[in-house]
Amino acid sequence: MKILQKKICLLGDFGVGKTSLVARFVNNEYSEKYLTTVGVKMDTKLIAVNDELSIKLIIWDIAGENSLKKISQTYLRGAAGFLLVIDGTRMNTLDGALDMKRGIRELLGDIPFVVLLNKYDLTTQWELTAAHIERLNTPQEQLFFTSAKSGEQVEAAFNALSYVLTL
Amino acid sequence: MAAHLTEKTADTIEQDNAAFDMLIEQKRYQMLKTLLLKEEEQRLGQLESYFNNPDAHAEKIAQVLPQALQQTDTTALHGALSDTVQSCIIESIQENPVLYADALYPVIFPAIKKSIAEALKQMMQSLNQAIEQGFSLHRFAWHYEAWRSGLPYREVVLRHTLAYRVEQAFLIHRETGLLLHHVSLEDVDAQRDGDAVSAMLTAIQDFTKDSFAVNSDDYLDMIEIGEYTVFLSRGSYAVLACVIQGIAPYSLREKFDVILHDIHQQYGALLKNFAGDSAPLAVTEPDLQACLLAERKQLDKTEFSPKYILVPLMVLCAMLAYWGYDNWQFEQRAADYVRLLQHNQSIVITQQNYHSGQLLINGLYDPLSEHPDTLIAQSRLQADEIQSHWQAYQSLAPVFVEQRLKQLLQPPPTVSLTLENNRLVITGIADDAWINKLAIITPAIAGVSGVDSDKLQSYQQQIEILNTQIKNIAVYFMSSSTELTEDQAQKLADLVAALQQIQALSHSINKTPHLLITGQADVTGTLEKNSVLAQKRAAIVLEYLQQHGVFIDTNVKAQLGQLNKEGTTQRKVSFAVLFN
Numbered sequence: 001m002k003i004l005q006k007k008i009c010l011l012g013d014f015g016v017g018k019t020s021l022v023a024r025f026v027n028n029e030y031s032e033k034y035l036t037t038v039g040v041k042m043d044t045k046l047i048a049v050n051d052e053l054s055i056k057l058i059i060w061d062i063a064g065e066n067s068l069k070k071i072s073q074t075y076l077r078g079a080a081g082f083l084l085v086i087d088g089t090r091m092n093t094l095d096g097a098l099d100m101k102r103g104i105r106e107l108l109g110d111i112p113f114v115v116l117l118n119k120y121d122l123t124t125q126w127e128l129t130a131a132h133i134e135r136l137n138t139p140q141e142q143l144f145f146t147s148a149k150s151g152e153q154v155e156a157a158f159n160a161l162s163y164v165l166t167l
Numbered sequence: 168m169a170a171h172l173t174e175k176t177a178d179t180i181e182q183d184n185a186a187f188d189m190l191i192e193q194k195r196y197q198m199l200k201t202l203l204l205k206e207e208e209q210r211l212g213q214l215e216s217y218f219n220n221p222d223a224h225a226e227k228i229a230q231v232l233p234q235a236l237q238q239t240d241t242t243a244l245h246g247a248l249s250d251t252v253q254s255c256i257i258e259s260i261q262e263n264p265v266l267y268a269d270a271l272y273p274v275i276f277p278a279i280k281k282s283i284a285e286a287l288k289q290m291m292q293s294l295n296q297a298i299e300q301g302f303s304l305h306r307f308a309w310h311y312e313a314w315r316s317g318l319p320y321r322e323v324v325l326r327h328t329l330a331y332r333v334e335q336a337f338l339i340h341r342e343t344g345l346l347l348h349h350v351s352l353e354d355v356d357a358q359r360d361g362d363a364v365s366a367m368l369t370a371i372q373d374f375t376k377d378s379f380a381v382n383s384d385d386y387l388d389m390i391e392i393g394e395y396t397v398f399l400s401r402g403s404y405a406v407l408a409c410v411i412q413g414i415a416p417y418s419l420r421e422k423f424d425v426i427l428h429d430i431h432q433q434y435g436a437l438l439k440n441f442a443g444d445s446a447p448l449a450v451t452e453p454d455l456q457a458c459l460l461a462e463r464k465q466l467d468k469t470e471f472s473p474k475y476i477l478v479p480l481m482v483l484c485a486m487l488a489y490w491g492y493d494n495w496q497f498e499q500r501a502a503d504y505v506r507l508l509q510h511n512q513s514i515v516i517t518q519q520n521y522h523s524g525q526l527l528i529n530g531l532y533d534p535l536s537e538h539p540d541t542l543i544a545q546s547r548l549q550a551d552e553i554q555s556h557w558q559a560y561q562s563l564a565p566v567f568v569e570q571r572l573k574q575l576l577q578p579p580p581t582v583s584l585t586l587e588n589n590r591l592v593i594t595g596i597a598d599d600a601w602i603n604k605l606a607i608i609t610p611a612i613a614g615v616s617g618v619d620s621d622k623l624q625s626y627q628q629q630i631e632i633l634n635t636q637i638k639n640i641a642v643y644f645m646s647s648s649t650e651l652t653e654d655q656a657q658k659l660a661d662l663v664a665a666l667q668q669i670q671a672l673s674h675s676i677n678k679t680p681h682l683l684i685t686g687q688a689d690v691t692g693t694l695e696k697n698s699v700l701a702q703k704r705a706a707i708v709l710e711y712l713q714q715h716g717v718f719i720d721t722n723v724k725a726q727l728g729q730l731n732k733e734g735t736t737q738r739k740v741s742f743a744v745l746f747n
Contacts, residue, residue: 002444002446003444003445003446004442004443004444005343005345005346005362005443005444005445006345006443007343007344007345007366039370039374040367040370040374042363042366042367042370043363044360044362044363044366055443056362058343058344058345058362058363058365058366060344060366060370074373074376074377075370075373077342077343077373078340078342078343078344078345079343080343080443
C-alpha cells in the first residue's frame with residue numbers, strides 16, 4: 001500500500017478550537033479546559049483513502065492569531081492544504097479568517113482548504129448568519145459546521161481535505 | 168405278469184448298464200487325472216504337508232522376513248509392533264536388568280559424561296563472568312543507578328561505556344518538514360512518531376530562524392537537551408537530523424554533512440520531486456545507517472580492590488569498638504550511681520534512660536536525707552554526664568519517720584523515741600508541756616499509726632514515785648542505841664540515790680525539795696531520854712546523808728515511838744520529801 005505524507009495547517013483566531021479539533025480528530029478526546037498553544041503543535045493521523053492508498057496527515061496546529069501577519073509564515077511553508085477555523089459564536093473571528101485566507105492564497109497559491117465553523121453545539125450563542133457565511137465565498141462542500149465537543153462533522157472536514165489532497 | 172416282469176427286467180438291465188458305463192467313465196477319468204496331474208498332485212501334497220509342519224514353515228518365513236520387513240510400509244509396521252516391542256522390552260528388563268545396563272553402558276556413559284562436562288563448563292563460565300563483573304565498582308554503581316533511575320541496566324551501561332553514539336537519524340524534506348526516511352538503533356525506544364518529530368524539528372528550526380537569525384543563511388545547527396544533542400545538516404532539499412547520546416564531537420558534523428551531500432548527489436531527483444510518498448526514499452537507508460556511529464569511552468580501569476575499602480572499614484570498626492567500649496563504660500558507671508541511689512531508702516527513681524552519652528534520671532527524695540545530686544561525688548560519674556530532676560517527698564521508711572518525729576517533737580534528753588511496727592514507743596521522763604505537745608503533734612505525722620507512752624512519765628509522777636520510795640525507807644536501831652548498823656546503812660545508800668534524783672528533778676519543775684527526817688524512839692524509858700535518843704538517831708542519819716553528798720534543806724524532827732500494829736517498837740528514822 002502506498003502512503004502519502006501531507007502537511008496541513010490549522011489556522012484561526014485565538015480560542016476558536018483548533019487544538020480541540022485536532023484532539024477530537026486524532027485521539028477522539030475533548031476537554032473543557034482551555035490551553036493556549038504556544039508556537040506550533042504537531043500531530044499525525046493516517047487515513048485510508050482506498051485499498052491502495054493511505055494518506056498520512058502531518059497536522060501543524062499553529063498558535064491562534066487574529067492576523068496572518070503575526071503568524072510565523074515559515075510554519076506554513078510546504079503545506080499541502082489548510083483548515084480555516086472560525087468560532088461561530090464570535091463574529092470577529094470571521095474577519096481574521098478571511099484575512100488569513102487571502103494571505104495564504106498570496107503565499108502558497110491555490111492550495112486546497114476547508115472552512116470549519118466551530119462550536120456548533122453552542123446554538124444559543126451562535127452569531128453567524130447565512131449572510132456572514134456568504135462573505136467567505138467558499139463552496140458549500142468545503143464548509144463544515146463542526147463541534148469539537150460533540151465531534152460533529154470534525155472527521156468529515158478533515159476527510160474532505162484529505163480526499164482533495166489525493167487528487 | 169410275465170410281461171410285467173420282462174419290463175422290469177429290461178429296466179433293471181438298462182440301469183445296470185448305465186451304472187457300468189459310469190464306472191468305466193470314472194475309471195477313465197481317474198486314469199486321465201493320474202496321467203495328467205500326477206506331478207501337481209504330488210506337489211500339492213508336499214505343500215499341504217509343508218503348511219501342516221510349523222518347523223518347515225518357520226524356516227521359510229525366516230528366509231523371507233528381512234526382505235519382507237524392508238518392503239513393508241514402516242509407519243504401519245511401527246504401529247503394529249510398538250506395543251509388542253514395548254512390552255517385550257519392559258518384560259526383558261524386569262527379567263534381567265544387568266543385561267540392558269551392560270548393553271546401554273557404551274551409549275549412556277559418554278552421553279552423561281558429555282552432559283556433565285557441558286554443565287560444568289557453563290558453570291565455570293558464568294562463575295568467571297560473575298567474578299569479572301561482580302566486583303567492579305563501576306558495575307556496582309551502574310546497578311545502583313539503574314535501580315535509582317528505573318532505567319534498564321543495559322542502557323545505563325551504554326551511557327557510561329560510550330563516549331557518544333548516534334541513536335537516530337532523520338532525513339527531513341526541507342520544504343514541507345515531512346519525514347523522508349528514518350533509522351534508529353535497535354535498542355532505542357523509537358516510539359515517538361517520527362513524522363511528528365520531523366515536523367517539530369522543522370518548526371523549531373523555523374522558529375529559531377524567525378526569532379534569532381540575523382542573516383538569511385543562519386540556521387539552527389544544533390539542539391542540546393539533557394544528554395542528547397541533535398545535529399542538523401542542511402542540503403538543498405533535505406535536512407539530516409542526527410540524535411546523539413553522550414558528548415558529540417564536532418567532527419561528527421562533517422561526517423553528517425558528507426553523508427547528506429552524498430544523498431543529494433545520488434537521489435537529488437527523488438528529493439526534488441518529493442510529493443508526500445516517502446517509499447522511494449527508503450533507498451537512503453544505507454547512508455542513514457552510516458550516520459549511526461558510536462565511540463567507546465576509555466574506561467577508568469580502577470577495579471575493586473579490597474584495600475580501597477579495608478582501611479576505611481578498619482577505621483570504622485575501631486571507631487565503633489571505641490564508641491561501644493566508651494558507652495559500655497559509661498553505662499557501668501551510671502549503673503553504679505543508680506545502685507547508690509537505690510541503696511538510699513529515701514530515694515525513689517521513677518525514670519531512667521541513656522541519651523547522647525547522658526544519664527537522664529527522674530525521681531523523688533526525702534529532704535531529710537542528702538540530696539541525690541550530692542551522691543554524684545561518691546560515684547564515678549561526672550556532673551555533666553547526668554541530667555536529673557528530683558522532687559521532694561516524705562518517705563515513710565521508719566528511719567525517716569523517726570527523724571521527722573525527732574525534728575518536730577524535739578524530745579528532752581530524758582526521753583527516747585523508737586518506732587516499732589509503725590507505733591511510736593516513748594520511754595523516759597518529760598515535763599507536762601512536752602507531753603501535751605506530743606499528744607497534739609504525733610497523730611499528724613505520716614507513718615505513725617499509734618503511740619505507746621506507757622513508759623513515759625512526767626517529772627511530777629517521777630518525783631512522787633521517788634517520794635513514795637523514800638517514805639518506805641526506815642532505818643532501824645537497836646534499843647537505846649544510836650549506832651547505824653551496816654545493814655541499815657545499806658538502806659541509806661538507796662535513800663541517797665533517790666534523794667539525788669529528786670533534787671535533780673526538782674530543778675526541772677522549779678521547786679525546792681525539803682527533807683524531813685524523823686527520828687523515833689520507843690516508849691521504854693523516860694520521855695526525855697527517848698526524845699534525845701530520837702534526836703540523835705535523826706542527826707546520825709543526817710550526818711550520814713551529808714557525808715554522802717545530799718545537800719537538801721533538812722528539817723529534823725524527833726518523835727516518840729509508837730507501837731505499830733504488830734506491837735513492835737519504833738526505834739527508827741523515817742523520811743519524807745516536801746516541796747514548798
